[in-house]
Amino acid sequence: MDKKTLEHIAKLSRISLTQQELEKFTPQMETILDSAKLLRSVNTQGINPMKRHIPFSDLREDIPKISLTQDDVLKNAKYKEKGFVKVFGKIFGSPEES
Numbered sequence: 001m002d003k004k005t006l007e008h009i010a011k012l013s014r015i016s017l018t019q020q021e022l023e024k025f026t027p028q029m030e031t032i033l034d035s036a037k038l039l040r041s042v043n044t045q046g047i048n049p050m051k052r053h054i055p056f057s058d059l060r061e062d063i064p065k066i067s068l069t070q071d072d073v074l075k076n077a078k079y080k081e082k083g084f085v086k087v088f089g090k091i092f093g094s095p096e097e098s
Contacts, residue, residue: 001029 003022006029010017017025070083079086 001026001033 003026006022006026007017010022073085074080074083077085079088
């Protein structure tokens with residue numbers, strides 16, 4: 001892969017890359033693509049494709065049942081907004097940190 005191709009992929013993905021990042025990522029992308037090519041060369045003839053990892057017998061039947069009402073949930077929520085529970089993450093902080 002050349003820098004021009006990586007630049008095009010980044011533009012399509014709406015990712016802006018500096019010239020330094022293009023220099024760094026171009027060989028890395030080439031390594032990733034080479035690994036994918038290697039996987040394509042593996043002989044899988046006679047091997048059935050795996051559709052799921054867990055047999056259906058291991059799953060419980062999905063039985064609908066009554067759950068909490070919105071009012072019940074909100075009555076125990078410390079922070080509420082527009083009928084929803086308001087959650088604070090580390091990105092935005094919490095009211096106590098303000």
